Amino acid sequence: MKNITIIGVGLLGGSIGLGLRAAGVDCRLTGFGHRRSTLDRAAEFGAIDRVADSTADAVAKADLVVLCTPVGVFEAMLREIAPHLPSGCLVTDVGSTKRTVVRLAETILPGSTHFVGSHPMAGSEKRGVEYARADLFTHATCILTPTAGTDRAAVGAIEAFWRSLSMQTVRMSPEEHDAALSDISHLPHLLAGALVKMQAEGSLPLAGKGFMDTTRIASGDSGLWRDILLDNRDNIKASLSRLKSQLTAMEKLLDPRKGEALASWLAAAAGRRDGLAQRKLREISPE
Amino acid sequence: MKNITIIGVGLLGGSIGLGLRAAGVDCRLTGFGHRRSTLDRAAEFGAIDRVADSTADAVAKADLVVLCTPVGVFEAMLREIAPHLPSGCLVTDVGSTKRTVVRLAETILPGSTHFVGSHPMAGSEKRGVEYARADLFTHATCILTPTAGTDRAAVGAIEAFWRSLSMQTVRMSPEEHDAALSDISHLPHLLAGALVKMQAEGSLPLAGKGFMDTTRIASGDSGLWRDILLDNRDNIKASLSRLKSQLTAMEKLLDPRKGEALASWLAAAAGRRDGLAQRKLREISPE
Numbered sequence: 001m002k003n004i005t006i007i008g009v010g011l012l013g014g015s016i017g018l019g020l021r022a023a024g025v026d027c028r029l030t031g032f033g034h035r036r037s038t039l040d041r042a043a044e045f046g047a048i049d050r051v052a053d054s055t056a057d058a059v060a061k062a063d064l065v066v067l068c069t070p071v072g073v074f075e076a077m078l079r080e081i082a083p084h085l086p087s088g089c090l091v092t093d094v095g096s097t098k099r100t101v102v103r104l105a106e107t108i109l110p111g112s113t114h115f116v117g118s119h120p121m122a123g124s125e126k127r128g129v130e131y132a133r134a135d136l137f138t139h140a141t142c143i144l145t146p147t148a149g150t151d152r153a154a155v156g157a158i159e160a161f162w163r164s165l166s167m168q169t170v171r172m173s174p175e176e177h178d179a180a181l182s183d184i185s186h187l188p189h190l191l192a193g194a195l196v197k198m199q200a201e202g203s204l205p206l207a208g209k210g211f212m213d214t215t216r217i218a219s220g221d222s223g224l225w226r227d228i229l230l231d232n233r234d235n236i237k238a239s240l241s242r243l244k245s246q247l248t249a250m251e252k253l254l255d256p257r258k259g260e261a262l263a264s265w266l267a268a269a270a271g272r273r274d275g276l277a278q279r280k281l282r283e284i285s286p287e
Numbered sequence: 288m289k290n291i292t293i294i295g296v297g298l299l300g301g302s303i304g305l306g307l308r309a310a311g312v313d314c315r316l317t318g319f320g321h322r323r324s325t326l327d328r329a330a331e332f333g334a335i336d337r338v339a340d341s342t343a344d345a346v347a348k349a350d351l352v353v354l355c356t357p358v359g360v361f362e363a364m365l366r367e368i369a370p371h372l373p374s375g376c377l378v379t380d381v382g383s384t385k386r387t388v389v390r391l392a393e394t395i396l397p398g399s400t401h402f403v404g405s406h407p408m409a410g411s412e413k414r415g416v417e418y419a420r421a422d423l424f425t426h427a428t429c430i431l432t433p434t435a436g437t438d439r440a441a442v443g444a445i446e447a448f449w450r451s452l453s454m455q456t457v458r459m460s461p462e463e464h465d466a467a468l469s470d471i472s473h474l475p476h477l478l479a480g481a482l483v484k485m486q487a488e489g490s491l492p493l494a495g496k497g498f499m500d501t502t503r504i505a506s507g508d509s510g511l512w513r514d515i516l517l518d519n520r521d522n523i524k525a526s527l528s529r530l531k532s533q534l535t536a537m538e539k540l541l542d543p544r545k546g547e548a549l550a551s552w553l554a555a556a557a558g559r560r561d562g563l564a565q566r567k568l569r570e571i572s573p574e
Contacts, residue, residue, distance in 0.1 A: 121493060121495045122495065122496075123495075123497075140495065141492070141493060141495075143493065170492070170493075180487070180489065180490040180493055181493070183485065183486055183487065183490050184486060184490045184491075184493050184494055184495075184498050185493075185495065185497060185498065187482070188482060188497060188498055188501045188502075189497070190534070190537060191478055191482065191501070191534075192501060192556070192560075193537070193552070193553060193556035193557075194530055194533040194534050194537060194556075195474070195475060195478065195530065196556045196559050196560050196563075197533055197552075197555065197556050197559065198470065198526075198529050198530050198533045199470055199471060199559075200467070200470065202467065203467040203470050203471045204471075204559075204563055204566075205428070205457070205566075206408060206428060206430065206457075206467055206468070206471050206472075207471055207563060207567070208408045208409065208410075208427065208428075208471075208472065209409075210410075210472060210475060210476070210503070210504040211471050211472065211475055212563070212564065212567065213500045213501070213503050213504070214475045214478070214479060214500070214501050214502075214503070214504060215475075215501075215560050216497070216500050216501070216560075217497040217500070217501060218556045218557055218560045219557050219560045219561050219564070220553075220557060221557075222550045222551075222553035222554035222557055223550060225553050226546055226549050226550040226553060229541060229549065229553075230541065230542075230543055230546060230549065233541040233542070236541060237538060237541060239485075240534060240538055242485050243481055243482070243485050244531065244534070246481040246484055246485045247477070247478075247481050247527060247531070250477060250480070250481060251524060251527055254516060254517065254520040254523060254524060255517075255520070256517055259513055259517060262513050262516065262517065263509045263510060263512075263513040264509075265480070265484075266480060266507075266509035266512050266513060266516075267509035268484065269479070269480035269481075269483045269484050269505045270480075270505055270506050270507060270508075270509055272483050272484070272486075272491075273479075273483045273502050273503075273505045273506045274506050276483075276491055276494060276499070277499065277506070279491075279492075280494070280499065
């Protein structure tokens with residue numbers, strides 16, 4: 001893949017460019033997006049080699065197009081690039097939800113191109129190319145969401161692409177992806193927000209490191225998150241309902257006669273969290 | 288205060304000793320507790336100068352006794368030291384809940400001594416003197432919970448004590464303390480636990496940095512937390528109920544026709560969290 005086009009060169013798009021350069025991948029990086037000033041800054045930072053002047057200029061010679069625009073403008077961008085994509089071109093994205101994105105891509109993009117949905121699980125509560133980092137994706141997981149109609153060779157090529165940024169890759173259906181992410185990412189975001197919002201003003205100065213860590217993700221961009229949450233709302237409502245059941249069950253243990261069961265509940269959570277942390281450590285530095 | 292006795296020399300007790308030494312406070316540090324091996328290790332690490340052989344030996348000459356035992360054994364320890372405390376001795380603690388602790392101390396300790404409840408808001412999900420650090424309390428807040436019956440000079444002396452460890456101090460009633468901590472510390476702990484427990488096994492490998500940060504506090508010691516949660520259960524139930532209301536209100540915004548209100552909800556949470564983070568930064572490095 002010689003010619004790679006990044007559409008939307010912010011935190012994620014910029015980090016892809018910087019990461020490919022740092023990994024020594026031999027390719028030409030073209031950047032495109034709605035704001036010329038952002039693109040020029042991305043070129044200055046070395047995240048892209050050149051800024052495209054038009055949609056046609058951006059994708060006409062591309063071997064791979066990576067869509068890094070917010071989920072909310074995804075459909076418009078697909079319609080914009082579709083007529084200009086060369087035959088055999090690979091297209092992927094970095095969206096946090098996958099059912100809608102994959103369905104749109106499969107509907108809008110020409111049959112001569114190959115779309116594979118991607119969700120590189122890395123990011124920051126910061127936004128913009130100035131926070132882009134060559135190692136943003138290193139050791140993180142990228143989920144690929146092929147469907148029955150997806151070209152197998154294209155899936156392998158997109159996997160190789162993310163692995164060149166030192167990511168691990170896993171495959172699941174768009175439906176499995178959205179359900180799992182609802183639990184592990186979208187619900188935690190909402191909980192962090194609710195936890196911040198429910199505090200009395202007088203309690204805030206008492207916030208310690210624990211509270212700050214627990215609520216860090218609440219600082220994310222509200223526009224991006226609105227799009228994610230609305231797109232995945234059916235799953236999120238189900239996640240919320242399961243969380244509420246957990247809380248109701250736990251609340252019954254707040255009883256001095258149930259101290260042992262409460263300690264078990266806490267120990268099970270602690271054990272599971274510790275096991276996960278250790279597994280993560282092993283992934284980063286396997287023996 | 289020449290003679291300071293630390294009862295329970297684990298993470299917090301050990302960090303007090305190391306912190307006093309690092310600050311160059313001129314005092315003699317005596318350690319006491321149930322496990323001789325822990326005390327010997329604390330002495331090796333330099334967290335205490337000597338290990339007391341008995342309760343009488345530990346407190347008979349103390350100017351200040353700092354109780355660093357878990358909330359669950361607090362009553363027994365108070366009864367153990369009460370007969371041996373010298374007249375005029377100051378006593379404080381590091382417990383995470385304050386109503387019960389203060390009531391017990393005021394009931395059990397002799398009138399010739401002065402108890403002031405303390406809650407230094409620092410810690411770790413780790414436990415034990417091997418994790419003790421001279422700077423554990425630096426820049427953190429210590430809440431003092433005097434009551435109508437508390438000696439004013441004693442409150443000032445205990446404030447000076449925590450400030451010698453570079454802490455900020457605030458005063459509030461035990462009731463105010465327990466209500467505020469329920470929201471800002473105890474509920475977040477339960478939420479982190481519930482969030483870990485509700486995950487399907489298949490989702491766990493997809494956990495990113497956000498999930499790990501959000502759930503870090505779930506790794507705390509289950510016995511310590513059981514005691515805290517049971518002791519403060521009335522407040523925690525009220526906090527849970529308010530959180531559930533927040534979640535129910537938010538759930539109604541998961542509707543494409545309410546995108547603007549959802550974005551506002553998210554932006555308000557993000558803004559409040561960002562403001563808090565900036566305030567914390569200013570506290571650590573004021574201009």
